Amino acid sequence: MLVYDGFTEQEGVRTDALFVVARSCGQAPQTLRIVVPYRNAGSEGGVAVYPPGFVDWQGEGEPDLRAAGAASFRGVKSQGEAAAVWADHFVDPA
Numbered sequence: 667m668l669v670y671d672g673f674t675e676q677e678g679v680r681t682d683a684l685f686v687v688a689r690s691c692g693q694a695p696q697t698l699r700i701v702v703p704y705r706n707a708g709s710e711g712g713v714a715v716y717p718p719g720f721v722d723w724q725g726e727g728e729p730d731l732r733a734a735g736a737a738s739f740r741g742v743k744s745q746g747e748a749a750a751v752w753a754d755h756f757v758d759p760a
Contacts, residue, residue, distance in 0.1 A: 674701050676716075682706050686718075686738075696725030698734055714757045 667688050674683040686700040699722040705714040718738055723729045743749050 694726050713755045
């Protein structure tokens with residue numbers, strides 16, 4: 667798994683984002699790319715973390731996005747301080 671910081675576009679606006687590349691190297695290699703948009707602390711309104719989005723899938727068949735989403739949130743919850751920031755600043759625009 668690789669996580670890096672960058673930018674994405676949401677509704678025509680450039681937004682900070684974390685990009686996650688998850689790769690399984692078994693008999694049938696699979697790669698799933700996830701983007702987690704956020705508003706940085708220096709922005710008007712302060713920090714906000716938005717729901718992750720699945721950007722790209724490479725592998726056989728269709729990805730199990732429900733399982734991937736559940737695994738992503740388990741990963742967030744296992745990160746102690748980062749989990750608290752996520753929980754305190756999570757914004758679901760839906």
